[in-house]
Every structure is written in structure tokens, then in C-alpha cells.
Amino acid sequence: MLAANDQVAAGLLIQRLPMGGIANLSGTQTLAEEDAIGRNEDYNRIAILANSLTAEELLQLAPDKVLHRLFWQEQLKHFAPEPGLDSPRFVCSCNRERVSAMIRSLGRDEADSILAERALIEVGCDFCGQQYRYDAIDAAQLFVPGQPPVPPPSSALQ
Ligand SMILES: [Zn+2]
Numbered sequence: 001m002l003a004a005n006d007q008v009a010a011g012l013l014i015q016r017l018p019m020g021g022i023a024n025l026s027g028t029q030t031l032a033e034e035d036a037i038g039r040n041e042d043y044n045r046i047a048i049l050a051n052s053l054t055a056e057e058l059l060q061l062a063p064d065k066v067l068h069r070l071f072w073q074e075q076l077k078h079f080a081p082e083p084g085l086d087s088p089r090f091v092c093s094c095n096r097e098r099v100s101a102m103i104r105s106l107g108r109d110e111a112d113s114i115l116a117e118r119a120l121i122e123v124g125c126d127f128c129g130q131q132y133r134y135d136a137i138d139a140a141q142l143f144v145p146g147q148p149p150v151p152p153p154s155s156a157l158q
Pocket residue numbers: 092093094095125126127128129130
């Protein structure tokens with residue numbers, strides 16, 4: 001379940017884990033066994049409880065409060081996120097060099113055409129919202145000989 005408003009985004013994911021033990025690791029688990037997990041009473045109870053969560057609760061309550069409200073009869077294990085590089089955080093790999101390479105891959109004619117129409121080449125990252133702007137001088141510098149080669153399109157922008 002996902003919910004968002006203009007201030008916060010929140011989500012709850014329930015995941016049915018594969019069967020434990022040697023059978024799972026060896027890949028000898030049968031489809032019938034997999035189906036049995038899906039019909040597992042515990043999992044179904046958790047899914048039904050999770051489904052009772054409203055978007056308002058998800059947005060307004062602290063995670064521990066949400067878990068307590070939904071699963072107060074269950075034995076909960078709480079794993080605190082570890083601070084540091086491994087902790088969840090927002091990261092976007094966009095940067096001006098990548099955007100420049102993408103504009104170079106469009107070619108000089110296309111860049112000039114955009115500039116003629118709008119006076120600026122504006123590229124917005126859909127992931128983080130960063131805006132990149134190139135005026136005619138910035139754009140002209142992208143096409144000066146001796147610039148790094150244009151990378152293949154797959155790595156130009158994410
Ligand atoms: Zn970005």
C-alpha cells in the first residue's frame with residue numbers, strides 16, 4: 001500500500017517469504033508446497049489486517065504506531081535501520097554532465113531548433129526534480145570539437 005500527500009509519502013509492504021530450510025535452498029520445493037504457503041492461514045491473516053490500513057493512517061501515524069494498530073496480537077520483531085551509507089536515503093544519479101551528453105546525442109540541429117523555439121533548453125529530472133537549463137552559449141559549448149564522446153543512449157540519462 002502506498003499513500004502520499006504534499007508533505008509525505010509512505011508505504012507498507014507485506015511479503016510472503018519462501019519456505020525455509022533445505023528444501024527451499026535446494027530448489028526441490030514443489031508447486032503444491034508453494035501454493036500451500038499462499039493458503040497459509042498466518043499469511044492470509046496478516047494480509048487481511050494490512051488491507052484494513054487506511055491511507056490517512058499510513059500518512060499520519062508513525063511506523064511503530066501503524067504496526068501496533070494492525071498487528072497488536074502478533075509477535076513483532078523490529079529492525080531499526082542502521083545509520084550510515086547502508087541506510088535508506090534518497091539518491092539521484094543525475095548530473096549536468098549526463099544531461100549534457102544527452103543533449104549532445106540529440107545533435108546540434110535538434111539543440112538549435114529547441115533554442116530557436118524556446119531560447120533555453122530545459123531538462124528536468126523526473127526522479128528528483130532537478131532542473132537543468134542551457135542557454136545558447138551553454139548549448140554551443142556542448143558542440144565544441146574536443147568534447148568527450150557522446151555515450152550510448154542507455155547511459156545518457158536515467
Ligand atoms: Zn535527478
